[in-house]
Amino acid sequence: MKSDKKARLERAGWLVGDTAQFLKLSAQEQRFVELKLALATGVRQLRERQGLTQAALAKRLGSSQSRVAKMEAADTSVSLDLMMRSLLSIGATTGEIAKLIKKAEAA
Amino acid sequence: MKSDKKARLERAGWLVGDTAQFLKLSAQEQRFVELKLALATGVRQLRERQGLTQAALAKRLGSSQSRVAKMEAADTSVSLDLMMRSLLSIGATTGEIAKLIKKAEAA
DNA sequence: ACCACATATGTCATATTAGACATACGCGGC
DNA sequence: GCCGCGTATGTCTAATATGACATATGTGGT
Numbered sequence: 001m002k003s004d005k006k007a008r009l010e011r012a013g014w015l016v017g018d019t020a021q022f023l024k025l026s027a028q029e030q031r032f033v034e035l036k037l038a039l040a041t042g043v044r045q046l047r048e049r050q051g052l053t054q055a056a057l058a059k060r061l062g063s064s065q066s067r068v069a070k071m072e073a074a075d076t077s078v079s080l081d082l083m084m085r086s087l088l089s090i091g092a093t094t095g096e097i098a099k100l101i102k103k104a105e106a107a
Numbered sequence: 108m109k110s111d112k113k114a115r116l117e118r119a120g121w122l123v124g125d126t127a128q129f130l131k132l133s134a135q136e137q138r139f140v141e142l143k144l145a146l147a148t149g150v151r152q153l154r155e156r157q158g159l160t161q162a163a164l165a166k167r168l169g170s171s172q173s174r175v176a177k178m179e180a181a182d183t184s185v186s187l188d189l190m191m192r193s194l195l196s197i198g199a200t201t202g203e204i205a206k207l208i209k210k211a212e213a214a
Numbered sequence: 215a216c217c218a219c220a221t222a223t224g225t226c227a228t229a230t231t232a233g234a235c236a237t238a239c240g241c242g243g244c
Numbered sequence: 245g246c247c248g249c250g251t252a253t254g255t256c257t258a259a260t261a262t263g264a265c266a267t268a269t270g271t272g273g274t
Contacts, residue, residue: 028195035191035201053250064233069252079231079261080187084142088135094142094212098205105201160220171263176222186231186261 031104033074038104039083040074042097046090047072060089138211140181145211146190147181149204153197154179167196 047057047068054068061068063082071078071086087097154164154175161175168175170189178185178193194204 028192031195031201032192035195054252055250058233062233064235065251066235066253067231067233069250073252075253077231080191082232084187085135085139088138088142094138094208098208101201101205101208161222162220165263169263171265172221173223173265174261174263176220180222182223184261189261 035101035104036080036083037074038100039080039087039097040072042092042100043068043083043086043090044072046087046092046096050090052090057086057089061086142208142211143187143190144181145207146187146194146204147179149199149207150175150190150193150197151179153194153199153203157197159197164193164196168193 047054053065054072055065058065058068061082067078067082068086071083084097087100154161160172161179162172165172165175168189174185174189175193178190191204194207
């Protein structure tokens with residue numbers, strides 16, 4: 001394949017050259033899941049450190065205990081948005097959140 | 108208020124002592140928005156650095172150009188989940204993402 | 215001026231996530 | 245044994261985010 005054509009296709013969104021797109025997708029998905037797991041762990045740790053119950057955190061968030069439980073279990077039905085709001089609600093600094101994310105590195 | 112009662116109420120989710128709950132909520136919301144803004148900026152920077160168009164990134168994500176545009180504009184209709192997936196799709200490392208989040212500190 | 219390309223903005227039907235509720239489980243104190 | 249308390253899990257309806265599509269705007273080339 002001519003390199004200019006390759007560049008044009010890549011600009012259009014195609015990963016040219018091999019069958020790796022499928023693999024790439026699942027690898028990204030795995031990284032995403034690991035990231036969620038790291039944040040979930042962080043939520044639980046910070047919550048417990050503050051002596052809060054799931055119900056108490058839920059009330060702060062205007063959410064419910066079951067949702068907090070699912071969140072800490074990194075359930076697929078809970079969004080990153082809710083996790084972040086939780087972390088902020090608990091009082092996590094952006095530095096702490098950043099640290100949690102870096103921890104997701106190890107896989 | 109007796110301190111044991113205060114502790115009990117706090118465990119139950121009440122922020123005892125003043126009218127600060129409303130303010131606290133909006134402060135958190137502001138931090139959340141700043142965080143989204145920082146990530147949105149990061150998406151655009153990394154995308155452009157790779158010479159990708161919004162449409163190309165959209166195709167990788169299985170999304171659409173309009174959604175990527177809204178994402179980079181930190182539109183309220185786009186979730187953190189999509190932003191994170193985008194960053195991972197672009198090839199951002201967790202370290203880079205962590206750096207973006209720390210940048211949200213300055214407000 | 216026109217065209218091709220990238221991006222911005224708005225709308226819509228559908229998919230996903232939300233809080234709520236019920237209920238089960240585990241566990242320490244009585 | 246039974247409670248009270250915290251947590252886990254499943255299931256509803258309502259709210260929100262989704263991709264898609266249309267279309268506007270801006271920009272560089274011919």
